[in-house]
Amino acid sequence: MLPFQVDSHSGVPVYRQIMDQIKYYVSSGVMFPECKLPSIRELAQFLTVNPSTIIKAYKELEHEGVIESLKGKGFFVSESAPKMTDDERREALRRMARRMLSEAHQMGASEIDVLQALDEERLAINPNSDLIVSLVLRGIRRDR
Amino acid sequence: MLPFQVDSHSGVPVYRQIMDQIKYYVSSGVMFPECKLPSIRELAQFLTVNPSTIIKAYKELEHEGVIESLKGKGFFVSESAPKMTDDERREALRRMARRMLSEAHQMGASEIDVLQALDEERLAINPNSDLIVSLVLRGIRRDR
């Protein structure tokens, strides 16, 4: 099963976190039309939430045309599921970036601090890749 | 007045967005002990939310020891308001970064895309500064 995860302390409703993740998976092509989603009970157990919460997320996505339900079979990614264009993806990323910079600024962190944190996390996920950017960032840090 | 802002569509409760912003301001030193906060009615009007919502945020922060109230005068940053250590700030930044990378990955964006978006937003806010990182990023893009 695709890596689903929810943070019950984030303040964002669980059903919306689930919706977002599925939408991202679909728009990125990780999930494509005809793809079967985890069953309601299965995903509910996996995330240790109530099945009603999954139903709410799935029903909402069905209403948006992202997925479809077949009684007795399961939920599947819709044929006409909207894919993100490159521009939409870029815009989404910039929205995230804007919020992150705003919060970072409010807590007194510099722009370099943000880039640095991002690069550290990136490296933690992907220890093998080494970007020029990382080297530059490390160079900046060393200079201080 | 300090730039307060809330996004009523983010899913995060408004009173918690307000709390977070004040905590960030205090921990970064932008707001310091004795600093007067916007009055309840003033901030409520500014953000076009109900005064009760502001009261909830302020009361919660008072309970956490971040701010104090003086009847008839207003709310003020507490003398013993907890400041973030550098490590705590770094950890907070990395949590943000982790979430952003996770979401970006789910929507099929690469790590470079994220750094790129962040740099674009950074530049939009601060058009005068030019980081080496930006130049490197632009170099990477040109190479494609």
Added chain:
DNA sequence: CCAACTGCTTGGGTGTTATCATACAGACAA
């Protein structure tokens, strides 16, 4: 057919979030 899997439905309960209206009380300046 039967068991085990699917989605679907109903109804109840709890706590949170946010709205609105109204009133009281301290501080302070004109």
Added chain:
DNA sequence: TTGTCTGTATGATAACACCCAAGCAGTTGG
């Protein structure tokens, strides 16, 4: 003193988020 700013307190309302239980109905494979 009076007006206007401040915080405080109350109760009512509505919507939402989440949980829980129990059962109905379609699909599929042994």
